[in-house]
Amino acid sequence: MSVEKPTGPRSIALVGPYSSGKTTLLESLLSMCGETDRKGSVENGTSVGDYAREARDRKMSVEVNTAHFSFMGDRFSVLDCPGSVEFLQECENALIGVDAAVLVCDPEPDKVITVAPVLKFLEDRHIPTFVFVNKVDKARGSVQDLFRALEEVSNRDLVLRQVPIVQDGTVTGYVDLASERSYVYKEGAKSRIIEMPPEIAEEEGTSRFAMLETLADFDDHLMEELLEDIEPDKDEVYGLLQQDLQQGFLVPVFMGSALADHGIFRLLKALRHEVPAAAETAQRTGMDKAGEAPVAQVLKTYISPQGGKMSLARVWSGVFRDGETYSAGRIAGIYRLQGVKQEKLAEAVPGDIVAFGRLEDLHTGDLLHNGTEVEASRVAPLEPVYHYALYSENRDEDVKLSAVLNKMAEEDPSLVPEHKQETQELLLKGQGEIHLKVALERIQSKYGLAVQSKRPKVAYKEAIRKGTKQHARFRKQSGGHGQFGDVQIEIEPLPRGGGFEFHERVVGGSVPRQFIPAVESGVKDYLVEGPLGFPVVDVAVTLFDGQHHSVDSSENSFRSAARIAMSEGMPKCSPVLLEPIHKVELAMPSLYTSKVTGIVSSRRGQILGFDAREGWPGWDVLTAMMPEEELHDLIIDLRSATLGVGTFRCSYDHLQELTGHIADKVVQAHGG
Known part of the structure; x- marks a missing residue:
């Protein structure tokens, strides 16, 4: 098989979990290709990427950074994507426009699960993917253990392309399984070729055969060669590696150390020969x-x-x-x-x-x-999992704050500003605490707005458990025409979700027809804040009698009488606090399901059931009903228990009575 190298400008994305070393890898690529005079450092704040103040303060990427380099005549654009799951939207948006991705991961098998979210996106979009095992010089476990752990989280076949050479417990070089050449690492330069150490020959042979077997699964000719014990031509092997990567069948696994520039030249050669051309990606x-x-x-x-x-x-x-x-x-x-x-x-x-x-x-x-009809492949915005209530220190800047939030949401679609009518708060929703803190810092640094944040209010309601009848009269004499309104109403509870109903069964004209709407308005005025201090729901009010004065009665007087009747009658109806309950679906690796179950239970959650997460081998979905009050920082505990990969989605379901000391604390805090 002849190997035709792709040509023209191409693009790659550097992706992977937080602290895996993506930005350091970018610095190594730029330095080795002569794009920078000296290699920058994330630690020292001198990197090409992560130039934003918020990124350098945290020593982590908070948005996509762009760079380019040329290697042996081939031009590449690089998108260095944030690794934190809180900035996953940035990563996903960038990935739709690249020819291939380099997934950078830590060498510890126990941390492999952290690559799952981005790896799943790459698989679903059929994006050609390379794995670069970084920091291999500091690895404590074996490469085979890591490889097996990666296989457990990948739906595509992995191909180990290198076997490490270990000396005194440290990886000092590698054997390339495609060329069967051995190399020793050199600091700041490409590796030097050496004779294959005899002690690694057996492992190299076993690993190479495993690579060829995987390639043979997608090529009948190679399968025949292996069955007949024929050594395949190296060009055939390279051609299949390139073809199977581009078609999304295989994910090659390389290794090295970005900090020490180990394995970077070999990665560059793989990118040059195997990253698909722009036309292939367009197809x-x-x-x-x-x-x-x-x-x-x-x-x-x-x-x-x-x-x-x-x-x-x-x-x-x-x-x-x-x-x-x-x-x-x-x-x-x-x-x-x-x-x-x-x-x-x-x-x-x-x-x-x-x-x-x-x-x-x-x-x-x-x-x-220019008018061409083509349908774009888009990325759906991630659902928010954390939010703040914001307010300007200078109230005159509230309108400006709203405009700024809209601009920030355009830069980052996973930021969602929303005005919550029930609590009259301006909310900023996002993917986590750091995500929103970075946004607040940018509001200050970029736009000069002083903004405060606080925990959002929960939209508690109240209802009643029993009914009553109440008579009230409003009379006021202030010279000239007075004011007079007299009503008798019946207050009754409705089933949960019943809302509000107003009825009248006045007979004999005791309350003239033109004043009855004013009575309803007065009732509604009161329902905005009931005996406990919260909006009243699920109540029916019936006007059944009253009195009027031919001169002094008016709409305002009957409206006031209705408010008085409600304020005197509602406390007699056994008012009860209602809290909003959400249906929550929590997703996590099965390994952490028991921990997540404990978190849900500790937050007053009612577990409804478990299921396998569709398309995610080894993951579970837990469904529960949880109070809105318990959802505010749920994502923090959830990620803490799952190495950062757990997530949830929720939707309002119903209102539920809240009693006892928790209800007392809510009412007291509200001033009721």
Whole structure:
């Protein structure tokens, strides 16, 4: 099989869990390819990526960072994606526009589960994926144990491409299973070829045969060669490795140390020969239907008060030129980004990832085109799992705050601003505590707004357990016409979810027809805040009698009389507090199900059942009913118990009576 190397500009994403070393790997790639004079450091805040202050303060990526390099004549764009699950939306948005992904993982088998969320996304989107086992020089377990752990979380076949050479308990080099050459690591340079150590020959043979067996599952000719004990040609092996990666059958596993530049040159060679060409990716994603017409898709939106809007986009087809007008307007600059630095370009071609300037009507996920009808492959926004109530320190800036939140949500679609009518609070919802703290810092640093946050209020309600009849009269004399209204009402509880009903059975005109709507309005006025201090629900009120005065009665007087009747009658109806209950679905690896069950129980949850998580081998879904009060920081405990990968979704289900000391505390805190 002849191996045809892909050509043209290509793109890769660096993905993986927090602290796996993606940004350090980017620094190593840039340094080895001569794109930087000296290798930057995440620890020292000198990296090309993670240039934002919020990222450097935390020493972690909080948004997609873009860079580029050339290796042996091939040009690559790199999207360094955040590893924290709280910034997963950034990662998923970026991945729809790359030719391949490099999944960076820790060498410890016990931590492999942390790659599951992003690995599942890569599988579902059929994105060609390389695994780079980082920090292998500090590994405590065996590579085979790690490989088996990776197999348990992958729905695609893994192929180990290298066997480590271990000396005195430290990995000092590797044997490449495709070429059967042995290398020893050299600090800051490509590895040096050596004779294969005799002690590793048996392991190399076993691992190479396992690799060939996996390749043979997808190729009959290789299967025949193996059955006949024929050694396959190396070009055939390389060709199958390239073909099976591009078709999504296999995930090759490499290893090294980004900090020490170990294994980086071998990874670069694999990227050069095996990452699909831009045309192949366009075909995989269905974006080839545009033909030669210019089509690009926005992967990330950046907005700054000074520089305006920048749309980071993948060019799927055609040529985009600076200054020309397309579907979303006129392009005001095309830029290749190298971290914070911008290189102005005259045009962008298929395979490029560039930033377009000042296209105000273009949003993340949108297509930029010249009228070509192509359907974009989009990423659904993640459901929020944590939220704050926000308020401006200067109340005059509330309108400005709303506008700023909308801009931030455009940059990061997993940030959801919402005005909650029930509690009259402005909420900011997101993917976790760090996610929202970063957002608050940016509100201050980018837009100069002083904002405070607090735990959101729970929308408690109240109802009654029994009914009563109540008479009330409103009389006021202030010179001239007075005010007079007299009502007799019956208050009754409704079944849960019954809402509010108003009836009248007045006979003989004791309350004239024109005043009856005013009585209903007075009742509703009171129901905004019942005896316990909360909105009243599930109650029926009937006006059955009253009195009026031919001169002094008015709508206002009957409205006031109704309010008095409700305020005197409702406390006699055994008011009870109601709390909102949500149906919650929690997803976690089966290994942690018992821990999660304990968390749910400790938060007054009622467990409804368990099931396997569809499409996620080794994962469970626990369904429960939980009070809204207990959901605020549930995600913190859930992630703490599951190495950060557990998640949940919830929806309002019903109101439920709350009694005892918890209800007393709620009422007391509310001032009722």
